[in-house]
Amino acid sequence: MKRRQLLGYMGAGTLAAIGTSMTGTRSWAQSSGVTLRSLGHMSFLITGSGQRILVNPFRPLGCTAGYPAPKVDTDLVLISSQLLDEGAIDVVPGNPQLLYEAGVYEVKGIKFQGISTDHDRKGGRQFGTNVAWRWTQGGLTMLHLGGAAAPISLEQKILMGSPDVVFIPVGGGPKAYNPEEAKAAIKVLNPKIVVPTQYKTGAAKGQQCDLAGVDAFISLMTGTPVRKSGATVSLSKADLPKDGMVIQVLG
Structure with a gap:
């Protein structure tokens, strides 16, 4: 792993109420919106509030073999997992700051809550720990669940809150x-916009891939409106549905 600027850990109790306090970070960050750019799998570049945040860069192999490596300029990298094919810091140019452990952090006026979850259905015994990330950027509360595989506990729900935008694996x-588990997690979180991640696409290119496509999830979410776009979409408070939720598919 390349040398990175590791951010100071503030301690889990420092901002225990972060689920309700993060929206007051800075007035200029409340209405400017964000741009989401999908880089494949569960990797996104999120731009807004004067920051570029790259979540979960990966190495192209298996299900992601056909994607280019996410070699994009960024100010901050958020990592959910340090498995061989995930958390690929070495593909990112420059020397951005890095967060990869659960805890509470602040970067340029934006507070980040890293929430520890299991990365498998065996209490973390198979693939260890996953870190879900919650923060407010461009006036929108974001929650990237990374590779969550276990049901959301009450303690985790308190830290995650009810986000405006949730990035959730569905494949x-x-x-x-899987789609049924994702639907159950969405019911707990009650977000406004759901961005599916970690599902099979043409990038698998015939490689061994144990994921299902996104259509199985969409079919399960009967009655939920679906927006489809290219790899990039801009969102602001005005794009949030007044009632219910919307599924936003990128790519």
Whole structure:
């Protein structure tokens, strides 16, 4: 792993109420919105509030073999898992700051809550720990669940809150939610916009891939409107549905 600027850990109790306090970070960050750019799998570049945040860069292999490595300029990298094919810091150019452990952090006026979850259905004994990340950027509360595979506990729910935008794995396999598990997690979180992640696409290119496609999840979410876009979409408070939720598919 390349040398990175590791951010100071503030301690889990320092901002225990972060689920309700993060929206007051800075007034200029409340209404400017964000741009989401899908880089494949569960990797996104999120731009807004004067920061570029890259979540979960990966190495192209298996299910992601056909994607280019996410070699994008960024100010901060958030990592959910340090497995061989995930958390690929070495593909990221420059020397951005890095967060990879659960805890509470602040970067340029934005507070980040890293929430520890299991990366498998065996209490973490197979693939260890996953870190879900919650923060407010461009006036929108974001929650990236990374490779969550276990049901959301009450303690985790308190820290996750009810996000505006949730990035949630839906393709199944041994390391992440299948469609039914994703639907159950969404019911707990009650987000406004759901961005499916970690599902099979043409990038698998005939490689061994244990994920299902996104259509199985969409079919299960009967009655939920679906928006489809290219790899990039801009969102602001005005794009949030007044009632219910919307599924936003990128790519």
